[in-house]
Amino acid sequence: MQNSAQIEYDYSIAKAFTFATILFGIIGMTVGVILAFQLAFPALSNLAGEYGTFSRLRPLHTNGVAFGFALSGIFATWYYVGQRVLKVSLKESPFLMGVAKLHFALYFITILLAVVTLISGITTSKEYAELEWPLDLLVVVWWVLWGVAMFGMIGIRRERTLYVSVWYYMSSFLAVAMLYLFNNMEVPTYFASGGHGSILHSVSMYAGTNDALVQCGLVTMLLHSYLLHQLLLWFITSFQKNQDKMFIHINFLCLRSGD
Numbered sequence: 001m002q003n004s005a006q007i008e009y010d011y012s013i014a015k016a017f018t019f020a021t022i023l024f025g026i027i028g029m030t031v032g033v034i035l036a037f038q039l040a041f042p043a044l045s046n047l048a049g050e051y052g053t054f055s056r057l058r059p060l061h062t063n064g065v066a067f068g069f070a071l072s073g074i075f076a077t078w079y080y081v082g083q084r085v086l087k088v089s090l091k092e093s094p095f096l097m098g099v100a101k102l103h104f105a106l107y108f109i110t111i112l113l114a115v116v117t118l119i120s121g122i123t124t125s126k127e128y129a130e131l132e133w134p135l136d137l138l139v140v141v142w143w144v145l146w147g148v149a150m151f152g153m154i155g156i157r158r159e160r161t162l163y164v165s166v167w168y169y170m171s172s173f174l175a176v177a178m179l180y181l182f183n184n185m186e187v188p189t190y191f192a193s194g195g196h197g198s199i200l201h202s203v204s205m206y207a208g209t210n211d212a213l214v215q216c217g218l219v220t221m222l223l224h225s226y227l228l229h230q231l232l233l234w235f236i237t238s239f240q241k242n243q244d245k246m247f248i249h250i251n252f253l254c255l256r257s258g259d
């Protein structure tokens, strides 16, 4: 292994995700500007036939900025920050480098397919869970790949201290996985109906109030993931360093959160 003063970090994946952030940022926000004009001048909704309507472009904007712009930014920071704070280079592990490359390639393909399907009207119509089931499966694959890259890098790290920033990435990985999985539970109607309708079509496994409760519960959990990750962090560091003080830390956290 190289010693930490000589580590040659590999930023190729961080750069690729930064490129995606800029590209999807430009596309997503341009669509946002068009939407804003359509709200002011509704007649603009009819200029490009069905492909230019507010109802097609709005999910394109929200998905474009959330999954295209913001998420690729998060991945870009991970592949930069992760290497630096763990003091390990992706160059040191051809396996993890391969996983990271596959992560980027599948992610990029998914977002392009999302653009094509959403503008074509292929959607579950459920806000923030609009992508149809084949794309959801693709999302699961590259999310798991991100997890393998992240925990793999943590596993071979040179820096013993796990900085709080790494805990944020870990809790984001876990919380978003739960949010995405539960929010996208759906039945592909083609298979359930014995071959009727479109193979791409699906319906949510739960609807109405249950749907609202699931979304509400999961978002609340995400908002609290800061507290959750802090609790985990304090728990483990206390356990490692001084088991006697562990309960004092937990009490302190409970006081701060007002629980």
Ligand code: HEM
Binding pocket: 029, 030, 032, 033, 035, 036, 037, 039, 058, 061, 062, 065, 066, 069, 070
């Ligand atoms: C040039 C920049 C942007 C413009 C002009 C813009 C414009 C818009 C417009 C017109 C809507 C539809 C509002 C409606 O349906 O009443 C919208 C919705 C939304 N935009 Fe943007 N947007 C921009 C950037 C962003 C960015 C950077 C993000 C997030 C990273 C974002 C996230 C959202 C979300 C989540 C919604 C749905 C909000 C809701 O349903 O209440 N937008 N945007």
